[in-house]
Amino acid sequence: MSAPVPSINSLDKIYDPSAVPKQDKRYKNLLAQFEKVHGRKPEFVVRSPGRVNLIGEHIDYCGFGVLPMAIERDVIIVGSTTDEDTKIRIANINSKKYPAREFDYEGKEKVVSIDSTKLEWSNYFKCGYKGMLEKFQLDTPKGLYLMVDGTVPAGGGLSSSAAFVCASALAVVTANNLSISKTELTEIAIVAERNVGVNSGGMDQSASVLSEKDFALHVEFVPKLRTQAVPLPVTSPKLAFVIANTLVVADKFVTAPRNYNLRVVETHMAALFLAKKLNLPAVDTLKEVYDLYYKDSSLSEVERFTDLLKKAEEFYPKDNSNNNGYTLDEVSQMLDIPVKELQDKYMTRFPVETDYFRLVHRTKHVLSEASRVIEFHKACENSQGDSTIKTLGDLMNASQESCDKLFMCSCPEINDVCEIARKNGSFGSRLSGAGWGGSTVHLTTEDNVAKLIDAIKNEFYRKKYPNITEEELDDAIIATKPCSGAAIYTGF
Structure with missing residues (x-):
C-alpha cells in the first residue's frame, strides 16, 4: 500500500482487453476536446475508478471488513499547467450538464472555498484540490487547465464521488510534481470528500485507489485501514460481473x-x-x-x-x-x-x-455477513477454477437473502432483478450499497453477459420503466471486470 501511484503507458494494463478499443477512442476524444476547449497541449492524464461491493453489506460501521472491486467505469482528468497564475479552469466533456467553472487558489490557510449546501459538480474537484494543498502547503501551486470525463453513473451506488475526488487529488499531485503513495492518496481523499458533506468510511476511496486489475480488494477498518488484494478465480469461460441499477432512489x-x-x-x-x-x-x-x-x-x-x-x-x-x-x-x-x-x-x-x-x-445478519466475507476471500485464494464460481455465487445469494429477510434493506425491485438474473445465468445476485433501492451486482461468465443484460433490460427495465431511453438503459446496466485503481496514464 505504500507503493507510489503507478504511471501506466498502456490501456490494457488498466482495462480488460475487450474494453481497450472503446477506451482508446474515449481517451483520444477527451485529449482532442481538451485542446479544442483550452487551446493548448495536454501535459498529463490521470484516472480513478468507481467500485462495486461484491460482499459485506452494512457491516463496515460494525467494524468488519468488506470486499469491493474497482470497475471499468471511471473518471479521467486531462490537464496542463501554467506558472502565470494559480487559477483553475475546469471543463467537462458533458458541458451541457456540467458547465465549465473557474476559481482561484485562496492561500495556504483556506486553499479554496467549498459551499457544501449546493449540489455543484466542481465541488468534488475542489475537495481533492483542497486535500492535497493542505497536505503539501505550497506557496504558489500551478495554475491548471483541466478537462474531465466521468462514466460512473451519479447516484447509482458505484461511488462516482469518490472516483472524482481521488482523480482530482491525483491531478493536483501530478501537475505540481509532488510525490505521494497510494496509501497517502487514499487517506487524504477519505478526509477530503467530507468537505462536500459526505461522512465516508473509507471503502470507496480504498477501492478506487488501491485496487489491482483482475483482483478484488478486502478492506478492513479495525484497528486501522488495511487492504489486501484478492485474486478472483481463473475460469473458462472467464468470470464477469453485471451491475444493474434498479433506479429506485431512497431519499435518505x-x-x-x-x-x-x-x-x-x-x-x-x-x-x-x-x-x-x-x-x-x-x-x-x-x-x-x-x-x-x-x-x-x-x-x-x-x-x-x-x-x-x-x-x-x-x-x-x-x-x-x-x-x-x-x-x-x-x-x-x-x-x-x-x-x-x-x-x-x-x-x-x-x-x-x-x-x-x-x-x-x-445480529444474525452482521455476524453471518462478516463470516461470508471471510469465506469469499478464502474461496478466491483456494480457487478450484470453475467450481469456485458456484461457491462465490452461493455466498452472494445468501448475502442477499440476509439483507432482505434479516437486515430488511432490500426492496421489491432489487428482489425482482436478482430473481430475473438468477434465471438467466447469474451464479450470485445481490444488492450492492446501502439498499432500499440503488444497484445490484451479478456474478456470471463472459459468454453469458449479453444474454443476462438483455433479460434484465426486457423483463425489468422495459416493464417497470416503459419510457426509458437507450441512453438511460446503457447507464443503468453495465458489464465489468475488476480493473486497476488510480493511475497516471502516460501513453498519449
Whole structure:
C-alpha cells in the first residue's frame, strides 16, 4: 500500500482487453476536446475508478471488513499547467450538464472555498484540490487547465464521488510534481470528500485507489485501514460481473430515521447486549465483541462467527412482539441502561423512528455477513477454477437473502432483478450499497453477459420503466471486470 501511484503507458494494463478499443477512442476524444476547449497541449492524464461491493453489506460501521472491486467505469482528468497564475479552469466533456467553472487558489490557510449546501459538480474537484494543498502547503501551486470525463453513473451506488475526488487529488499531485503513495492518496481523499458533506468510511476511496486489475480488494477498518488484494478465480469461460441499477432512489433525509440510522443504532445496542452477557467491557461494535471474546481462541475465524451466533441466539430473551423485536423499555431492561440515557446516546444526534428494535435480526445478519466475507476471500485464494464460481455465487445469494429477510434493506425491485438474473445465468445476485433501492451486482461468465443484460433490460427495465431511453438503459446496466485503481496514464 505504500507503493507510489503507478504511471501506466498502456490501456490494457488498466482495462480488460475487450474494453481497450472503446477506451482508446474515449481517451483520444477527451485529449482532442481538451485542446479544442483550452487551446493548448495536454501535459498529463490521470484516472480513478468507481467500485462495486461484491460482499459485506452494512457491516463496515460494525467494524468488519468488506470486499469491493474497482470497475471499468471511471473518471479521467486531462490537464496542463501554467506558472502565470494559480487559477483553475475546469471543463467537462458533458458541458451541457456540467458547465465549465473557474476559481482561484485562496492561500495556504483556506486553499479554496467549498459551499457544501449546493449540489455543484466542481465541488468534488475542489475537495481533492483542497486535500492535497493542505497536505503539501505550497506557496504558489500551478495554475491548471483541466478537462474531465466521468462514466460512473451519479447516484447509482458505484461511488462516482469518490472516483472524482481521488482523480482530482491525483491531478493536483501530478501537475505540481509532488510525490505521494497510494496509501497517502487514499487517506487524504477519505478526509477530503467530507468537505462536500459526505461522512465516508473509507471503502470507496480504498477501492478506487488501491485496487489491482483482475483482483478484488478486502478492506478492513479495525484497528486501522488495511487492504489486501484478492485474486478472483481463473475460469473458462472467464468470470464477469453485471451491475444493474434498479433506479429506485431512497431519499435518505426521509427514510434514514426508519432505515439506515435505525440499523446503526440496533447494531450498537446488540454489541452492548452481547458484551454484557459475555462479561466483556461495554463496547460500541460487534467487531469489538468478536475480537475481545475470541482474543486467545484456537477456533478459526469462521468457527468463531458460528460460535458467537449460537451464543447470541441463546442469550437474547423471548420476543413477545410476533417477531418484531423489542420495545425501548425492553431494551433498557436488557442493557440495564435507563431509557432516557439510551435516547440521549443513540437517538438524539441522528433521528430514529421505530416502535421495535430488531436486535436478533441485525445480529444474525452482521455476524453471518462478516463470516461470508471471510469465506469469499478464502474461496478466491483456494480457487478450484470453475467450481469456485458456484461457491462465490452461493455466498452472494445468501448475502442477499440476509439483507432482505434479516437486515430488511432490500426492496421489491432489487428482489425482482436478482430473481430475473438468477434465471438467466447469474451464479450470485445481490444488492450492492446501502439498499432500499440503488444497484445490484451479478456474478456470471463472459459468454453469458449479453444474454443476462438483455433479460434484465426486457423483463425489468422495459416493464417497470416503459419510457426509458437507450441512453438511460446503457447507464443503468453495465458489464465489468475488476480493473486497476488510480493511475497516471502516460501513453498519449
